Amino acid sequence: QTVTLSVPGMNCATCPITVKKAMEGVAGVTAVTVDFAAKTARATYNPRRTNAAAIAAASTNAGYPARAIQN
Secondary structure (H helix, E strand, C coil), X not given: CEEXXXXXXXXXXXXXXXXXXHHHCCCCEEEEEEECCCCEEEEEECCCCCCHHXXXXXXXXXXXXXXXXXX
């Protein structure tokens, strides 16, 4: 399953790296792509192991509040 998340707080070149690492650290996440220009992240995950809220929380806990905008 894939979810697109809004991450409006990304404002520097290293922000997407931090967001990507945080989201990839969630058990069940298999891939993350971050679009710095659009301030979004797209995560592919196993819905039996995690969910969009947990992925958003990981980014938020890393200092970049995120919310799901599209599944």
